[in-house]
Amino acid sequence: MATSNPTTFSTDVGIQKLKPRAERFEAGDVKNKGLRVRVTPRGTKTFVWYYRDGSKIRRLTLGQYGEADGQLTLAKARRRVTDLRDKLTAGVKPHTSDDADTPKTVQQLADLFYDKRIVPSRKRPDAVKQILDHDILPAIGTRRLNTITTVTLGKIIDDMVSRGAKSHAGKCLAILKQLFNWAAGRGYVEVSPALSLQPDNFGVVTATRQRALDTNEQGEAQADLKEVAALWAALDAAPRISPQVRHGTKLLLLTGVRSGELRLAKWKHIDQDNAEWTIPVENQKLTKKQAQKGKPFVVPLSPMAVELFELLKDAAKGSEWVLPSRRDGQPFTDKALARAITRLFDLKDKDGQSLLTIERFTAHDMRRTLRTHLSRLRVPPHICEKCLNHSLGRLEETYGTHTFLDERRDALEKWANQVDLQVTDRENVVRIGGAA
Secondary structure, three states: OOOOOOOEEOOHHHHHOOOOOOOOEEEEEOOOOOEEEEEOOOOOEEEEEEEEEOOEEEEEEEEEEOOOOOOEOHHHHHHHHHHHHHHHHOOOOOOOOOOOOOOOEHHHHHHHHHHHHHHHHOOOOHHHHHHHHHHHHHHHOOOEHHHOOHHHHHHHHHHHHHOOOHHHHHHHHHHHHHHHHHHHHHOOOOOOOOOOOOHHHOOOOOOOOOOOOOEOOOOOEOOOOHHHHHHHHHHHHOOOOOHHHHHHHHHHHHHOOOHHHHHOOEHHHEEOOOOEEEEOHHHOOOOHHHHHHOOOEEEEOOHHHHHHHHHHHHHHOOOOEOOEOOOOOOEOOOOHHHHHHHHHOOOEOOOOOEOOOOOOOOHHHHHHHHHHHHHHOOOOHHHHHHHOOOOOOHHHHHHOOOOOHHHHHHHHHHHHHHHHHHHOOOOOOOOOOOOO
């Protein structure tokens, strides 16, 4: 006759009949030796597995019992134990909760993840460190790994979305998935609790932006560059805007470089006589592995771009930097150009009208603008990609190591001529401060 509170089980119903006691206890699976359910006084039920490692008996926590995301039914727990036994037979030892060499808390896991996974593979690992330190670890850093469930991680994302940080929540979600997938791959957890987290279920913003100036609803480039002309006019009319922002923003549009590459440029990188700008490897957006094989990237400059560099050199007043800050003479911060472009949409003219009334865009969208319009100008795809310093992948094997400098120069000059036609006043009139 069954006891009122059994210490064995063979079905899910049997587990559900396990009632909490004053002290924690364990009940064993009669069909699977070593598999047990630990029941706490609060009623939490957790699967654990005991196995022999030489002369030692070790315990591995498998996860909480239940049918919710991140939890285990009896059938799933049994399959997990079968897999673990197979690995053990093959000589692969499972992670054990009493192994001193493995992380016990999320903080310890994050430290290992950052040192062993992020730092070796990313040129700028600080972006990941910031998300770990400011968004993830304050919430769960002290928690033990075996207590982290999908629900736990989902709450972090929910809280970020609730305060309006939908885009940042997408970045945090991506880091959580990387962190726990890496942990599972190293054997620190059996299954990543972030595995089933999907952006659509939390309302985060992860979609790749598709904004490019002067395109229709289908994303097709339009020859009439009204938005480009509006941007150019707003930059020229904006009060108290620095020459670095005014001319630097125009250069982003003409060259398609990343804003970080421009802000780190020095005058020694600019060859105005040969109309070339050399971006050193350390200023390019590359992984550490790519940087090891990387080469300086030469940007051919159109006559229009050369003129803008001449204006910037006058404004630099002897600084080694192309875009020196007015405060301390150091290069612009990584967000300076992005903030300046955002402010353009908030500026008013003397009549109180907005200076820029087109759909909002970012600094990176100008890079997409260039790529889109080069295609409209029938520049071959591999030249378009090389203009952006993109890897050609398999195409690289076909085209070899040729830099296509002349072809890229022709492509960028075609684009600059298109822009020039839209933004330069060619009427034979007397301009203020100029000649007819």
